[in-house]
Structures are given as structure tokens and as C-alpha cells.
Amino acid sequence: EDRPCAVFLELSSVDGFGSNIFVTGNLHTVDTTISGILLASDDTGKTWSEPAKRIRAAELDQVQFADPQHGWASGVKLSPLPRDPFILVTVNGGGMWHSVPLFDEPVLGSIEQFWFTSANRGQLVVDRSQGRTKSFELYESSTGGENWTLKGSSNEPMAVAMPKQDMPKPESPNWRAVADQLSYRVERRTATVWETLASFAIHAGECK
Numbered sequence: 162e163d164r165p166c167a168v169f170l171e172l173s174s175v176d177g178f179g180s181n182i183f184v185t186g187n188l189h190t191v192d193t194t195i196s197g198i199l200l201a202s203d204d205t206g207k208t209w210s211e212p213a214k215r216i217r218a219a220e221l222d223q224v225q226f227a228d229p230q231h232g233w234a235s236g237v238k239l240s241p242l243p244r245d246p247f248i249l250v251t252v253n254g255g256g257m258w259h260s261v262p263l264f265d266e267p268v269l270g271s272i273e274q275f276w277f278t279s280a281n282r283g284q285l286v287v288d289r290s291q292g293r294t295k296s297f298e299l300y301e302s303s304t305g306g307e308n309w310t311l312k313g314s315s316n317e318p319m320a321v322a323m324p325k326q327d328m329p330k331p332e333s334p335n336w337r338a339v340a341d342q343l344s345y346r347v348e349r350r351t352a353t354v355w356e357t358l359a360s361f362a363i364h365a366g367e368c369k
Contacts, residue, residue, distance in 0.1 A: 169191075170365040171189060172185070172340070173220070174223045175337060177349070178229045180202075180205045183201050186198050195217070196216055212255055216260075218240055222237070223272070226255075227278070231251070231305060235247075235272040242269055248275070270288055273288040273318075274320065277305075281303055281304060284312075284322055285299075286300075297315050297317065299319050342363075345363060346359070
């Protein structure tokens with residue numbers, strides 16, 4: 162309490178549908194990641210809530226919705242190396258989320274990328290380069306992310322089956338979180354114009 166430290170917000174990924182927006186990220190100090198955070202808005206960014214509890218010593222990365230009901234967010238614990246990767250899953254449009262660990266035992270590694278082509282089918286790549294011969298592993302799910310099956314491993318980077326990186330997702334706008342020196346802007350692309358829907362201060366408060 163006598164030596165408070167600054168707490169900073171870092172945003173990683175944005176996705177949404179209609180007036181609903183979901184943003185992943187973390188809260189951290191200069192030295193330590195405090196918690197992973199998921200932010201949600203159901204009024205196109207005017208007001209925000211946290212539909213899932215903050216996850217201690219973790220960060221949340223990619224977020225994706227396959228349809229208005231089914232969504233996922235990737236996460237990893239940091240202590241201090243990335244370990245115990247997990248997926249947050251929602252089946253009711255982001256109202257409630259639950260965590261699905263990828264492994265039954267503690268392991269080093271993080272989710273490099275994931276993509277769901279439907280409410281049930283998805284793939285993800287785990288980077289396990291911390292001390293393993295084969296650094297990358299490809300997993301597949303046919304249960305909406307509730308269970309995962311190893312499909313292959315490689316010393317070289319792998320990629321999931323998804324639309325071309327330079328193409329927008331079908332029937333969905335593009336989203337991004339853009340940082341300047343003081344804030345993160347949540348933006349949506351309509352045609353060729355980026356529209357700012359919300360702004361969050363990077364300096365989120367003090368750790369006391």
C-alpha cells in the first residue's frame with residue numbers, strides 16, 4: 162500500500178456480430194501480468210461489462226465467433242513462462258463463458274492460432290517450443306472446443322485451416338484494437354473506412 166505501481170491495459174483481439182463486441186487482453190504492471198480480461202458490449206461499444214471472471218496470472222489472446230451464439234477465446238497462464246493453454250467457450254452469445262484446458266497435466270506452451278469453421282468444428286496450433294523436439298502441435302475439435310485431438314506435430318510452424326489471412330471473414334466486418342501512447346481504440350471496418358467504436362485508457366489504475 163505504501164508503494165503503489167501503475168497498472169496497464171493491453172488489448173489483443175476483437176470480434177463481434179451485430180451490436181455485440183468482444184475484446185480480449187490483459188492487465189499488467191511493468192514487471193508482471195496480473196490477469197487475463199474479457200470485455201463485452203451489446204450496444205456497439207457505448208457500454209462495457211466483463212462476462213467472465215478475470216483469470217489470475219494469465220492473458221487472453223484471440224477471440225472468434227462462428228455465429229451469434231458460439232464463440233471462443235484463447236488463453237495461457239504466465240508463471241513466468243507461457244504454460245497450461247486453455248480455451249474459453251460460450252454457447253449463448255457471450256453471456257456465459259467456461260474454461261476448457263487443453264492438457265490434463267501442467268505443460269509449457271501457448272496457443273499460436275485457432276479457427277472454427279462452424280459451431281462444432283475447429284483447429285488450433287500449440288507452440289510447445291519450450292524444451293520439446295517437435296515444437297508445434299495441431300489439434301482438432303468436433304465438439305465445439307470441449308475436446309481436442311492431436312492431429313500432427315512438426316519442428317516447423319503450422320497453420321490451421323482458415324480463410325486467407327488477407328480476406329475478411331464471410332458475412333462479418335473486420336475488427337481491430339489499435340494503440341497509441343495513451344489508449345487503445347476498438348475499430349470496425351465498413352467498406353474501406355475504419356470506424357472507432359470505443360476507446361480504453363492504457364493506464365488503467367494503480368496496484369495497491
